[in-house]
Amino acid sequence: MPQPLEEVAAPMQDRHLLPPRTQNAVAVALPLALIFVLSGCAAVSGPACTASEERAISELMYFGTAKPDGVVSVSEWEAFLQASVTPRFAQGSTAWPASGQWRGADGGVVREASYVLSVVHAADERSEAAARAIVGEYKTRFQQEAVLRVRSPVCVSF
Numbered sequence: 001m002p003q004p005l006e007e008v009a010a011p012m013q014d015r016h017l018l019p020p021r022t023q024n025a026v027a028v029a030l031p032l033a034l035i036f037v038l039s040g041c042a043a044v045s046g047p048a049c050t051a052s053e054e055r056a057i058s059e060l061m062y063f064g065t066a067k068p069d070g071v072v073s074v075s076e077w078e079a080f081l082q083a084s085v086t087p088r089f090a091q092g093s094t095a096w097p098a099s100g101q102w103r104g105a106d107g108g109v110v111r112e113a114s115y116v117l118s119v120v121h122a123a124d125e126r127s128e129a130a131a132r133a134i135v136g137e138y139k140t141r142f143q144q145e146a147v148l149r150v151r152s153p154v155c156v157s158f
Helices: 005-014 020-042 074-085 125-141
Strands: 054-064 094-103 109-121 148-156
Touching: 054 094, 054 125, 074 094, 074 109, 074 125, 109 125
Parallel strands: none
Antiparallel strands: 054 109, 054 148, 094 109
């Protein structure tokens, strides 16, 4: 006499192609692998430039002026630009005074006059090293806790 369907199906449910430990590893690894693979699809690659444009990096650096013995004077700022910025970005830069605020390491809000420096440069290691050097020199010279850098991929034309 044939077995009822429930009796045939029950032993099949208990059979697994992989041991339980391997099943658990696959259950964790497969979603992680999918997330990793699919995250590449969401990467920001920058704008699509036209034939008359080229890709570059637009960078803004925010320099506070408060220092332990006063503030960075206009003449000190200009000397810093001349000695530290112009040699590294001789093709051009733009700077302007600003006022801003930020949260210091102690948690307090610091309001101070500042300067903003804008440079547009190639997306290469030489330019990146130059920007890092400018930030480092400013922090050392004027005893700054931080300098904010904002980098954005852009298309440029002249």
